[in-house]
Amino acid sequence: MIASEVRALFAVAARPEVVSLAGGMPNIAALPLETVSAVMADLVTQQGVVALQYGSAQGVESLRESICEVMALEGVVGSSDDVVVTSGSQQALDLVAKIFLDPGDTVVTEAPTYVTAINTFAAYQARITHVPMDDNGVIPEALAETFARLSAEGHPAKLFYTVPTFQNPAGVTLSTTRRPEVLEACRRAGVLVLEDNPYGLLRYDGEPVRALRADAERAHDVIYLGSFSKTFAAGLRVGWALATTAVKDKLVLAAESAILSQSPFPQLAVDRYLRTQPWSDQIKVFREIYRERRDAMLDALTEYMPPGVTWTTPAGGFFVWATLSEGLDAKAMLPRATSARVAYVPGTGFYADDSGQANMRLSFCYPPPERIREGVRRLGDVITQ
Amino acid sequence: MIASEVRALFAVAARPEVVSLAGGMPNIAALPLETVSAVMADLVTQQGVVALQYGSAQGVESLRESICEVMALEGVVGSSDDVVVTSGSQQALDLVAKIFLDPGDTVVTEAPTYVTAINTFAAYQARITHVPMDDNGVIPEALAETFARLSAEGHPAKLFYTVPTFQNPAGVTLSTTRRPEVLEACRRAGVLVLEDNPYGLLRYDGEPVRALRADAERAHDVIYLGSFSKTFAAGLRVGWALATTAVKDKLVLAAESAILSQSPFPQLAVDRYLRTQPWSDQIKVFREIYRERRDAMLDALTEYMPPGVTWTTPAGGFFVWATLSEGLDAKAMLPRATSARVAYVPGTGFYADDSGQANMRLSFCYPPPERIREGVRRLGDVITQ
Incomplete structure (x- = not known):
């Protein structure tokens, strides 16, 4: 989807009569706002000359x-x-792309993948190649084959971008058996892993899994990206990258050039919180809130979807990925859906090629x-029509 | 200066026994912190679900x-x-560079110029050419000649980056007579003006001047950059660009790719303030605080500088630019200065070539x-030695 289409979709989705299944906005209303307010107020009175x-x-x-304490919850050990x-x-993603990618370089991603990652890699004129997933995440054999094919074609992969846990948009999680296989495939092919893990702590059932970075043989095999957008407050825009010292130094230089200094206020607010x-x-x-919502969605899908529609069953995160019967076009269906007062994001936006219709x-x-x-x-009615 | 040198300098400058004349940090302690604290607290309780x-x-x-109301104080009329x-x-500077500059493109700047602008343009592999200034700012004839020379050499200038008012680092202001001449030189040569105006409202004597953008014949001749870093709080990192609708659209797309969304919290905090x-x-x-400090510096320079040292007399902003006797090297002198517990930034950092020693x-x-x-x-003693 082009930017104007996305904006039009979200303008429609924001109308009060429309049920938006489109955006990935966290439920900020569940935060204790009075407490957060007091945290912010204390920050300014006690540390204002630093925070401002x-x-x-x-x-x-x-x-x-x-x-570092937050990352340790998923097995990641790193130095501050x-x-x-x-x-x-997102800024970490942009800075990594800026540092590592030259025009024409190849980035491998899951199919489908995070829409803004596609846009970021494209902005640095990278070629994007997708590797299929199933309910256990990306398929290691397919990943290794893709790396081999790309090398044979003279376009060896430079980066493997992955959201291994509660993937956006597919909702699936890379299984614990596959994790070492994926790391091994990347290590053998000399491909850097860029692990994006914004949802990892939002698990609704099953056992926690360790981050890829937690079990990488060598620290320089995986750059790890994290965020407080889903576990605290998206509007403060505080995320991070964990890398080797050498890569970290380059990220800091690139950040200085892009924005001079990170805003201390939201950082100190998050830290104080x-x-x-x-x-x-x-x-x-x-977790409780989102689990209830996920269950509501899965139950409703079972109840209202016509035969031929399938969907993933996420154990965490924000998203279910639905597949319509062959020949149906989710993007073409969107105007009818918004007329019926329901919105979603069509699948094509999550691919760099023409897939996902x-x-x-x-x-x-x-x-x-x-x-x-x-x-x-409402969506069931639209699909059935 | 390379990044490690700058960091070493600021590490020394931050020691309590050292008088730092190095950094450009605003005097946050002069803000009414209790009031700002209440503004932040109210923001979270009243608009938390939007701000976060x-x-x-x-x-x-x-x-x-x-x-738009703030810009109107300097004659700039623009639509929100x-x-x-x-x-x-700084982010606006980066986004403009990202949109307009291809590797090898030429950017013209004042000599000297803002150090981070040099780094940003260099990050996009632009060539930087300087044009001399005097006490009335950049010299229009020299600017026109530079544009002509660059065109003749096959490297026509694409962008003229300028801090016309209370320039960083030189402290000089482009005179009102020269402003239309600079605009005309750029218009004739087809060079886009990038006007960076973070200090304009901090005038300590003389009459306010209108921004270049205020008197540009055509809106697309000048992109205007502003900031609340010096007039409110640097740590909130809220600045802006005013451009034509077409350029604005490109800046928004580039910003989406770089950081997805601007942090609403500091924006709403600034707006509420x-x-x-x-x-x-x-x-x-x-203004009162900084005027007193500027006067203290100018008086002290008169009292303590040895013969042969000259300096600019800023009517606003944060900086005085000093020139030592020929043959002296300000960078080589810096270790002796920090031993004498005073720090400054050597001039070479503000040039893309070897000038400024x-x-x-x-x-x-x-x-x-x-x-x-x-x-x-202390500095006078070091120079005299």
């Missing part, structure tokens, strides 16, 4: 230490010296359960 | 309207639709007047 002053491009040290705080993990509030309990609150991404993060049921009911 | 949620890449509309809010004006607090009176407070930038924004006097006294 220029900061460093690498980010506030005490926050980088807190980030090797963390770069970024304006959301993490250090003074029961943030882990708040994540449990989010029969797919749609259905988000369950934002509307309450009864609205999700109503939205899926 | 994802926002747009163009920025919050009501802030863009406030920005054509404003893009950025993470400090502008709409509920006497921000114009606060700028007067800043006999120069130093002296900031008067951060230390109180008596510290500035003491710092200049």
Whole structure:
């Protein structure tokens, strides 16, 4: 989808009568706003001359230490010296692309993949090649074959971009058996892994999995991206990258050139929140809310989808990926859906090629359960028509 | 200076016994922190679900309207639709470079110029050509000649980057007579003007001048960059670009790719501050403080500098630009200066070529007047030795 189409879709989706299964907006209303307000107020009165002053491009040290504690929950061990705080993990993605990609370089991603990652890689004139997934995530054999084919064609892959846990948009998670196989395929082909993990702590059932970075043989095999957008507040735009010291140095230089210094205020606000509030309990609150919404969506899909429609069953995150019967076109169907007051993102946006026509991404993060049921009911009618 | 040298310098400059005339940090302590704290607290309790949620890449509309009122103080008339809010004006600079510059393109700047602008243009592999200034800013004839020479050499200038008012690092201001001449030279040569104006409202004597953008014949001749870093709070990183609708659209797309959405929280905080607090009176407070510091520096320079040293007399902003006697090397002198507990930025950092060896930038924004006097006294001793 081009930018104007995306904007038109989200303008429609924002209308109150429309059930939006389109956006990936977290449920900020579940935050204890009075508490957050007090955290912000204290920050200014107690640390205002630091919080409102220029900061460093690498980010506030005490926050980088807190980030290491957060990453440890998924098995990632890293030094705060090797963390770069970024304006959301999107900026980390952009800086990694800026550092590593020359025009014509090849990036391999899952099929489908995060739409903005496609746009970012395209902005640096990279070629994007997709590798298929199934319900256990990307298929290691297909990944290895793709690397071999690309090398044989003279376009060896430089980067493998992956959202291994509760993937956006597919909702699937790379299985624990496959994780070492994926790392091994990348290591053998000399391909750097860029692991994007914004949803990892939002698991609704099953056992937690360790991040790819946690079990990488060598620290320089995986650059890890994290974010507080889904576990605390998207609007503060605080994300991070964990890399080797050498790559971290380059990221800091690129960040200085892009934005001079990271805004200290939101960083100190996040750090103060993490250090003074029961943030882990708040994540449990989010989990409960999103689990109920996911269940509402899966139940409604079972109830209202016509035969021939299939969908993924996410164990966490924000998204279900639906596949319509062959020959149906989710993008062409969108105007009828919005007329019926339900919105989704057509699948084609999540591919760099022409795939995904029969797919749609259905988000369950934002509307309450009864609205999700109503939205899926309306969607069922549109598909059946 | 390379990044490691700059970091080493600022590490030394941050030691309490050292008088730092190096950094350009605004005097945040002069803000009414209790008031700002209350503004932040109210923002979260009253608009938390918006402030902590994802926002747009163009920025919050009501802030863009406030920005138009701020720009009007310097004669700039623009629509809020054509404003893009950025993470400090540094991000605007980066996005403009990303959109307009291909490797090998030529950017013309004042000599000396803002160090981070040099780094940004260099990051996009642009060639940088300097044009000399005198006490009335850049010399229009020299600018026109440079454009002609570059065209003749097959490297026509694409962009003229200028800080016309209270320039960083030179502290000089482009005179009102020269402003139309500079615009005309650029228009004739088909060169886009990139006007960076972070200090314009911090005038300590003389009459306010109109921004270049205010008197550009055609809106597409000048992209205007502004910032709240010096008039409110640097740590919130809120700046902006005003461009034509077509360029604005490109900036928004580039911003989406770089950071997805601008952080709504600091934008709404700035907007709320502008709409509920006497921000114009606060700028007067800043002016009084900085005027006293500038006067302290100029008096101390007169008192303590040995013969042969000259310096500029800024009517506003943060910086004095000093020129040592021929043959002296300000960079080589720096270790002796820091041993004598005074720091400055050597002039070479503000040039893309090897110029500036006999120069130093002296900031008067951060230390109180008596510290500035003491710092200049120490510096005089070091130069005399």
